[in-house]
Amino acid sequence: MTTISIEAVNAPPLRRHRRLPDKWAWLLMAVVAGILLVWEAAVSWLHLVPESFLPPPTAVAAAFVELLGRPDFWQAFVFSLQNLAIGLVLAVIVGVIVGLAVGWSPVLRFTVAPFLWLLYSTPKVALAPLFILVLGLGNESKIALVFLLAVFPIILNTMEGAVTVNASLVNAARVYNVNGVALGWKVIFPATLPYSLAGIQRGVALGFTGEVLGEFLGGAGGLGHLLEFAAYQFEMAEAIAMVFVMVIVANLLLALISALRKRLAPWYDDRQVMYGA
Amino acid sequence: MTTTTIERPEPGASAPLISVRNLTVSYNVARTGKTLTAIEGVDLDVREGEFVTVLGPSGCGKTTFMNVIAGLVKPTSGEVLVDGRPVTGPGPDRAVVFQDYALLPWRTVFDNVKFGLEMQSRLKGDGWRDRVQEAVELVGLKGFESSYPRELSGGMQQRVGLARAIVAEPRILLMDEPLGAVDALTREVMRDEIEKLIAATGKTVLFITHSIEEAILLGDRIVVFKSHPGAIKEVIETGLERPRSERSVQSEPRFLELRDHLWEALQHEATAAARVAGS
Ligand SMILES: Nc1ncnc2c1ncn2[C@@H]1O[C@H](COP(=O)(O)OP(=O)(O)OP(=O)(O)O)[C@@H](O)[C@H]1O
Ligand SMILES: [Mg+2]
Numbered sequence: 199m200t201t202i203s204i205e206a207v208n209a210p211p212l213r214r215h216r217r218l219p220d221k222w223a224w225l226l227m228a229v230v231a232g233i234l235l236v237w238e239a240a241v242s243w244l245h246l247v248p249e250s251f252l253p254p255p256t257a258v259a260a261a262f263v264e265l266l267g268r269p270d271f272w273q274a275f276v277f278s279l280q281n282l283a284i285g286l287v288l289a290v291i292v293g294v295i296v297g298l299a300v301g302w303s304p305v306l307r308f309t310v311a312p313f314l315w316l317l318y319s320t321p322k323v324a325l326a327p328l329f330i331l332v333l334g335l336g337n338e339s340k341i342a343l344v345f346l347l348a349v350f351p352i353i354l355n356t357m358e359g360a361v362t363v364n365a366s367l368v369n370a371a372r373v374y375n376v377n378g379v380a381l382g383w384k385v386i387f388p389a390t391l392p393y394s395l396a397g398i399q400r401g402v403a404l405g406f407t408g409e410v411l412g413e414f415l416g417g418a419g420g421l422g423h424l425l426e427f428a429a430y431q432f433e434m435a436e437a438i439a440m441v442f443v444m445v446i447v448a449n450l451l452l453a454l455i456s457a458l459r460k461r462l463a464p465w466y467d468d469r470q471v472m473y474g475a
Numbered sequence: 476m477t478t479t480t481i482e483r484p485e486p487g488a489s490a491p492l493i494s495v496r497n498l499t500v501s502y503n504v505a506r507t508g509k510t511l512t513a514i515e516g517v518d519l520d521v522r523e524g525e526f527v528t529v530l531g532p533s534g535c536g537k538t539t540f541m542n543v544i545a546g547l548v549k550p551t552s553g554e555v556l557v558d559g560r561p562v563t564g565p566g567p568d569r570a571v572v573f574q575d576y577a578l579l580p581w582r583t584v585f586d587n588v589k590f591g592l593e594m595q596s597r598l599k600g601d602g603w604r605d606r607v608q609e610a611v612e613l614v615g616l617k618g619f620e621s622s623y624p625r626e627l628s629g630g631m632q633q634r635v636g637l638a639r640a641i642v643a644e645p646r647i648l649l650m651d652e653p654l655g656a657v658d659a660l661t662r663e664v665m666r667d668e669i670e671k672l673i674a675a676t677g678k679t680v681l682f683i684t685h686s687i688e689e690a691i692l693l694g695d696r697i698v699v700f701k702s703h704p705g706a707i708k709e710v711i712e713t714g715l716e717r718p719r720s721e722r723s724v725q726s727e728p729r730f731l732e733l734r735d736h737l738w739e740a741l742q743h744e745a746t747a748a749a750r751v752a753g754s
Contacts, residue, residue, distance in 0.1 A: 369547055370577035373565045374594035374643070384594070388581045465580035465625050 253435035261435035262442060271424065278420040279447070281337050282409045285344025289401055293349045294394050297356025302386055311357065318350040323411060330416035340412040340420070347408035348401035352394065359393025360386055392466035395459040402451050410444065490559065491520035492679050493544060493647065498553035500539050513539040514705035517553070519698060521681065523646075526673055528694035529683045530737060532744045536705025537683045538574060541649050544681065545571045557647070567595055570645035572653040574683075576632045578624040584611060584635050585620040591643035610642040613668060615661065629656035634665070641672065648673075648680045655685065663721060666692060674718065687737045691730055692719060699740055702748045708740065 234255045240246045241254040249257070265271050300306045300314065326343055333339035363386055371385045413422025421444060428437040459466070498517040501510045514536035521527050529537050542548040544555055546565040555562045557569070570591065578587050588607050592598055611620055614634035624632050633656045640648060653669075654662045670693060673680055684690050690697045694713050701708040715729060724730050 364577075366573055366575050366577040367579060369542075370571075370573060370579075370590075371594065372547060373545060373569070373571050374591050375565055375567070376594045380594070385579070388579070391581075463581065465623060 250432060250434065253438065257435040258438045258442070261433075262439035265436065265439050265443070274419055274421050274424045275443075277337075278409055278413065278422070281340040281412075281420070282344055282405060284337075285341040285409070286348055286398075286402060286405050288341070289345045289348035289352055289405065290398055292345075293352025293397065293401065294356050297353040297394065297397070298360050298382060298386060298390060300353070301357035301360025301390070302382065307357075307361070314350065314353055314357075318354060322346050323408075326408075326411055326415050330412065335416045335418040339416065340409050343408035343412040344405040345408075348398075348405035351400040351404065352397040355397025355400070356390055356394045359390035362393075363389045392459060392463040395455060395463065399452055399455045399459075402455065403448060406444070406448050406451070492523040492525075492558060493519070493521040493681070494556040494559075495519040495540075495544070496554050496556070498540075498543060498555065499551050500536070500543060500548060501551045512704040517705075517707055519707065519710070521679060523679055524677045526680045526682065526693055526695045527698060528690040528696070529681065529698045529700065530685075530687065530690045530741065531700025531705070531708075532702050532741065532748050533685075534748070535700040535702035535744075537700055538651055539705070540700075541571070541651055541681060541683060544647075545569055545649050547571075567643065568646045570640035570643050570648055572633075572636050572640045572648070572650040574651040574655070576624070576629075576636045578632055578635055578639075580624050583621045583623055584616055584627070587624070587635050588638045588642055591639050595643065597643075606642055610638040613641065613672070614638045614665070630658055630661060633657060637665075644676075646679060648678050648682075650680065650682045652683050652685060654689070662689075666721070669693065670718065687734055687741070688725070690737065691715070691733050692721060692724060697733075697737065699737065699744075701744050703751050708744070711736070 237252075238254045238256060241249055241252055242256070253261075300310050322343075325346070329339045329342050329346075333342055367385055367389060368381070371381055376384060409420065410422035410425075413420035414426055417423030417426065421440060425437055425440045425444075428434075428440060495517055499512065499515045501512045503509075504511050517540060519527075529540070531537050539548060543550055544557070544562065546562050546569070557566075579590065582590065585607060588610055589598070589603070592603055592607070597603060608620070611617060614637050616631060616634055616638070619627065619631065624635065627635070633653060637650075637653050640650070654665055657665060666689065672678070682690075682693055684693075691713055697711045697713060699708045699711070700706065711733065713729075713733060715724060715727065
């Protein structure tokens with residue numbers, strides 16, 4: 199056989215460091231601590247703001263801990279996340295399939311895509327009361343809102359990815375007579391995946407907004423409903439603690455998808471990812 | 476191995492395997508709304524087992540010419556016959572090594588090489604693993620089977636593309652500057668391997684290159700393209716003995732004569748092309 203001798207490299211593949219350097223992490227923590235301190239001082243010590251409007255961070259922390267021990271909180275938590283999960287799964291399935299089809303087929307691109315952009319730019323939040331009227335106060339109206347808000351960024355990002363698939367990859371497959379569904383599955387879908395994931399990330403953030411909004415407007419449960427209830431009772435510490443819960447959940451979901459993208463599409467790591475759509 | 480034609484067929488003993496008749500390809504350039512004639516009136520017959528190298532200035536339509544034979548680009552007029560039948564699309568009798576590698580970034584080296592077999596539903600049984608491994612080793616990438624394209628140099632990626640084409644065992648190998656990004660030393664070794672492989676399997680090869688020496692060293696015949704529009708300027712039989720040892724061939728008078736001739740022809744083309752571009 200051949201005589202070219204190239205030593206196998208055993209070094210791990212090059213990977214860009216994404217973690218913040220320690221120095222910056224410390225700085226960030228110092229800033230957060232500073233803000234909390236100013237907040238605490240302004241409310242509890244200097245009484246610049248009435249405590250009933252803006253409770254101090256210590257009160258919020260206490261409310262947060264108390265919240266975690268309440269069964270009705272966990273009930274609301276499950277209600278919200280369940281609707282969110284169902285809505286998002288539907289949005290991902292529909293969004294990726296529609297996005298691939300519209301991006302790949304020039305006919306669909308010229309006939310359907312303009313409407314997708316139009317719908318994307320429509321303020322769908324305005325439709326929320328309509329959804330609640332039609333679908334009721336239960337899970338269905340929330341799932342529909344999550345789906346509606348999440349599906350468009352997924353469709354449009356996937357579409358963008360499918361349009362920009364490298365033509366020579368398609369040629370490489372065509373040489374082996376790969377067409378239609380096989381081409382879609384073996385080449386177009388994997389090449390588009392990082393774009394889809396960026397769209398999904400945006401869809402998750404919007405979908406979460408949809409869920410909470412639905413619960414606000416006509417709630418039979420969920421974190422949004424609980425938050426509204428706390429606000430009406432003027433339990434501001436509890437309300438702010440609830441907002442923190444939502445921020446944490448949303449960011450965990452976003453981090454999960456980031457990790458997924460790095461795992462499923464590591465070749466895309468060093469490239470600019472399109473977040474918006 | 477399915478093709479075990481060890482002996483190279485006598486030149487001219489059979490009908491041509493590839494026959495290009497009065498081929499013209501024009502592209503519609505959407506941006507300007509004009510048509511661009513990439514190649515015009517090209518005629519060429521390639522016999523089974525022949526190694527044809529293609530030389531020509533950049534942009535003269537070499538890739539276009541090869542893509543028509545591969546079935547990836549439709550002729551605007553004229554036709555291409557392979558084994559007497561008009562080409563209507565790609566087929567398992569032809570494999571392509573792409574100028575820009577065209578590797579799938581989500582697949583490892585091994586899985587990229589496997590791609591051709593997989594797409595032709597030829598992964599039945601166990602034999603395919605050995606064949607993929609053999610192809611990987613042939614191009615000198617042993618130890619890199621589970622690397623991803625982004626972890627390889629340009630030349631290494633190019634060799635993956637070569638392995639992917641070879642493993643499918645096509646009758647015709649269409650190679651678009653397959654050694655363009657490879658360093659001089661590896662290039663020499665690879666050239667040697669390609670020659671041995673071709674000699675052993677009797678494959679028919681169309682090999683695009685920018686290197687005059689390479690065109691002479693590998694080719695039974697050399698096709699020289701000219702530009703504006705792309706067309707065949709001349710076809711030269713190298714008439715050098717095989718097997719060719721790089722070192723000894725390079726001092727033969729015939730080699731030197733061919734090299735000077737081709738150098739002059741291309742020089743002329745390059746200045747002509749520059750004049751057109753500048754006007
Ligand atoms: N898909 C395309 N659409 C429009 N024009 C094209 C297309 N592909 C090639 N061309 C044009 O056709 C001409 C020939 O291109 P081609 O790629 O065949 O040249 P080449 O000889 O392979 O060049 P190089 O040596 O640089 O690879 C060029 O002028 C190019 O701009
Ligand atoms: Mg080219």
